[in-house]
Amino acid sequence: MECIQELRTWGGVQRVFRHASKTTQCDMEFAVFTPTVSAAGPLPVLFYLSGLTCTWANVADKAGAQRFAAEHGLMLVMPDTSPRGLQLEGEDEDWDFGTGAGFYVNASEFPWKEHYNMFDYVTEELPSLVTGELGADPARMGVTGHSMGGHGALICALKRPDVFNSCSAFAPISAPSQCPWGEKAFTGYLGDDKAEWAKWDACELVGSSHFEGTVLVDQGEADTFLVQELRPELLRQAFTQAGKSLVLRMQPGYDHSYYFISTFIGDHISHHSKQLQS
Numbered sequence: 132m133e134c135i136q137e138l139r140t141w142g143g144v145q146r147v148f149r150h151a152s153k154t155t156q157c158d159m160e161f162a163v164f165t166p167t168v169s170a171a172g173p174l175p176v177l178f179y180l181s182g183l184t185c186t187w188a189n190v191a192d193k194a195g196a197q198r199f200a201a202e203h204g205l206m207l208v209m210p211d212t213s214p215r216g217l218q219l220e221g222e223d224e225d226w227d228f229g230t231g232a233g234f235y236v237n238a239s240e241f242p243w244k245e246h247y248n249m250f251d252y253v254t255e256e257l258p259s260l261v262t263g264e265l266g267a268d269p270a271r272m273g274v275t276g277h278s279m280g281g282h283g284a285l286i287c288a289l290k291r292p293d294v295f296n297s298c299s300a301f302a303p304i305s306a307p308s309q310c311p312w313g314e315k316a317f318t319g320y321l322g323d324d325k326a327e328w329a330k331w332d333a334c335e336l337v338g339s340s341h342f343e344g345t346v347l348v349d350q351g352e353a354d355t356f357l358v359q360e361l362r363p364e365l366l367r368q369a370f371t372q373a374g375k376s377l378v379l380r381m382q383p384g385y386d387h388s389y390y391f392i393s394t395f396i397g398d399h400i401s402h403h404s405k406q407l408q409s
Contacts, residue, residue, distance in 0.1 A: 132264060135160070141201040142167045145191065150260065154252040155214040156245060161257065162187040163265060164197045164207040173268035175407040176206040176261060177400065178253065178295075180276030180283040183312070184231045186211050190277070193389035199397045203404035206267055210257055212280070214246045227312055228319055234307070235283030236331045238320040247320060250331075253283065254291045273297035273403040277392055278356075282307055285333035285346070285366075292342040297406035299347040299399045301392050302354055305366035306334045312360050334369035345376040347402045349395045351385030 136147035143166040152159040168174065177200070179190050187209040190196060200207045213233030219242045222229040233249040253274075261267040274295045276284035281303025288298035307313025308328045317328045329335040350363045357363075363379055370377035385391040 132260065140164070141197045143197065143201050145197060147187065152214075152252060152256060154248050154256045157214045157217055159214070159252070160187060160211055162191045162207075162209040163261065164191075164200055164209075165265070166201040166204055166206065168204045173262070173266050173271075174204065174206040175271035175404070176208055176267040176273070177297075177403050177407075178208045178210070178257070178272065178274045178284075178287075180210065180235060180253065180274065180280030180287075181212050182276070182278030182280045183212070183227055185280075186231070189389065190392075193393065194396050195393045196396045196400065199400040203400055205400060205404055205407070206261070206265070208257065208261055208267070210253060213249065217246055219243070219246070228316055232279065232316065234279055234313075234316045234320065234331075235286060236317075236320055239327065240320055240322050243320050249283070250287070250290075254287050254294050258294060271296060271407040273299075273407055275299040275301070275399055275403065276303070277301040278361075278387065279304055279312070281348070282313075282333065286331055286336060288342050288344075288346070289333060289336040289340040292340065295342075297344050297403045298342065299402055301348075301395070301399070302350050302356070302361055302387055303333070303348060303363075303366070304360060305362050306332060306369075308332045308335065309365065310360045310362060334365050337369050337375055338373040340373075340375070342375075344406055345378060345402075346370070347399060348377065348379045349391075349399070350379065350381055351387060351391045352381050352383050353385055354387045354391075356387055
């Protein structure tokens, strides 16, 4: 693992690492903010999963999350959104599929299945790396994300409550099996069998999940993707039917951008800190 950038911010250090990933079989980059804390020992950690077309840099540069992470003594881990530079056929043809659009699933279709295993990368390889080498506490891990990354955060927590103790999301793709973005990605990565799609859809997973924490979701009411792609009403319905705790906050006037995320990121970090410290 190689550190390729190191910057001082909010009393802590933000670094960017590059490493050879066994899961994706290519080099991957991720950013980490480590706060300065007085107490010794491993730190609670929050993973932030970004959305379509993004890298680690979008949240690191735009969200202002480091300030709040420093206040709460929380490490931030910000992975990339897909493998890159593999030169697979079709990888760079569309902005919403392939590069920058891994959808946090483990692909089962050729040619994606050898590399596009972002679920295992986020839930296994990267947690192992940051706990083994960067001082993160394996018993206190949370996950959040935006849009495609909000979908990723939901399925990571619902499928792997043994890894993630807290969960939140900003404008998540709530029901990917029932929206154009998700249908396109799932067909490409998983094939045509919708029973396979259900294994990666938060609305389908929540009923059988052992995740017991309260999930916080913020959604802008002025989001241009709200009706067709995000569909938070389906998430609310699924959580209610499953008897699971969801706090869905509809925010008047806010869109899908990082202006929206930066406004509420402090609330989300506080949400995770309370659950990870308890």
